[in-house]
Amino acid sequence: MAQENITFTLPDLGEGLVEATVLEWQVAVGETVERNAPLVEVETTKSAVVIPSPHTGRVVELHAEEEQAVPVGRPLVTFAVEGAPDAPGIVGRVPAEEARPARRVRLRPPTD
Amino acid sequence: MSANLVDGVTMHYVDVRPSAGEAGVPVLLLHGFGTDFAMNWRAAGWERALEAAGRRVLGPDLRGHGASDKPRESTAYLPECFVADLLALLDTLEVERVDLVGYSMGSRLAWELALAAPDRIRRLVLGGFGPRDAFAGTDLSDPGAGEGAFDRVYRTVAALPGNDAEALAACARGQAARPFREEPAPAGIPLLLVAGARDELARDAAGLAERCGGSHVEVAGRDHANAVSARGFRQAVLAFLDS
Numbered sequence: 001m002a003q004e005n006i007t008f009t010l011p012d013l014g015e016g017l018v019e020a021t022v023l024e025w026q027v028a029v030g031e032t033v034e035r036n037a038p039l040v041e042v043e044t045t046k047s048a049v050v051i052p053s054p055h056t057g058r059v060v061e062l063h064a065e066e067e068q069a070v071p072v073g074r075p076l077v078t079f080a081v082e083g084a085p086d087a088p089g090i091v092g093r094v095p096a097e098e099a100r101p102a103r104r105v106r107l108r109p110p111t112d
Numbered sequence: 113m114s115a116n117l118v119d120g121v122t123m124h125y126v127d128v129r130p131s132a133g134e135a136g137v138p139v140l141l142l143h144g145f146g147t148d149f150a151m152n153w154r155a156a157g158w159e160r161a162l163e164a165a166g167r168r169v170l171g172p173d174l175r176g177h178g179a180s181d182k183p184r185e186s187t188a189y190l191p192e193c194f195v196a197d198l199l200a201l202l203d204t205l206e207v208e209r210v211d212l213v214g215y216s217m218g219s220r221l222a223w224e225l226a227l228a229a230p231d232r233i234r235r236l237v238l239g240g241f242g243p244r245d246a247f248a249g250t251d252l253s254d255p256g257a258g259e260g261a262f263d264r265v266y267r268t269v270a271a272l273p274g275n276d277a278e279a280l281a282a283c284a285r286g287q288a289a290r291p292f293r294e295e296p297a298p299a300g301i302p303l304l305l306v307a308g309a310r311d312e313l314a315r316d317a318a319g320l321a322e323r324c325g326g327s328h329v330e331v332a333g334r335d336h337a338n339a340v341s342a343r344g345f346r347q348a349v350l351a352f353l354d355s
Binding site for chain 1 (some may be wrong): 147152155156157160161268272273317337339340341342343
């Protein structure tokens with residue numbers, strides 16, 4: 001299957017937060033990580049957070065050292081992912097096909 | 113979910129069952145001062161880790177916190193008020209016994225719950241907690257105004273969205289009205305204390321563990337704010353709960 005490299009950037013972790021400091025990587029380059037498994041532990045001025053992996057794939061590159069501050073939106077990690085990219089783990093997945101409406105309303109022309 | 117438990121104070125909580133079938137008793141997680149279940153435990157990776165271990169997770173927002181009611185009288189925050197809330201929650205859910213894990217103020221309340229209902233607690237974990245007075249150096253008539261360790265905690269959490277600074281101040285005064293005592297200690301319950309090596313609010317956690325016949329794990333390089341999300345902390349607790 002085709003492999004694709006996908007780079008995951010530091011997501012917005014809450015209102016007003018512009019960066020986070022990497023505390024501890026939970027994965028290493030070359031390792032395979034499952035979607036939603038712990039990826040990296042970061043700390044903001046408000047709290048400490050474990051970010052889950054948005055993809056299942058092999059870790060190709062870590063873009064930040066531990067104790068390094070990363071601005072929101074900057075690259076965090078690059079994965080090699082088999083086939084089509086997964087939907088991101090943090091937001092919902094959009095259904096591939098829209099469900100048929102459960103109820104139908106028949107419109108009738110006026111009869112008078 | 114929410115339940116109207118005690119004195120008309122409504123508690124919001126999560127009750128998450130593992131998808132792959134349950135093993136072991138449920139785990140009740142008590143968050144720290146000024147946070148809530150989502151911030152203290154879920155965001156720090158605990159719900160996922162416990163679910164992977166097959167554990168059902170009970171995660172209340174303690175009164176005065178998160179989506180639960182926030183009375184503004186300090187008498188509503190005496191430790192026994194929280195204990196009554198938690199016992200009512202277990203009764204409502206028809207849960208007989210839990211493994212109990214607290215962080216910071218949640219540890220203090222876990223200790224009180226274990227004293228009040230030892231037969232309902234299988235194992236007890238106190239995170240980010242030590243026997244010293246957490247409010248030393250703070251004027252609780254005006255928390256946040258000084259430079260004590262608790263003043264700094266209060267300033268951080270009082271500014272968080274969704275928090276009610278007045279309710280939090282009342283909560284601090286209610287807690288301080290019943291200073292922590294090492295004796296009596298909960299009897300017959302295996303005890304683990306875990307804290308960051310640089311956690312000044314958890315100083316002498318090792319001494320408390322030793323005096324109570326419990327175990328102690330130190331998380332290298334971490335402080336009060338960032339020990340809770342450390343992998344080493346979760347692994348120590350999961351191993352203790354499964355041993």
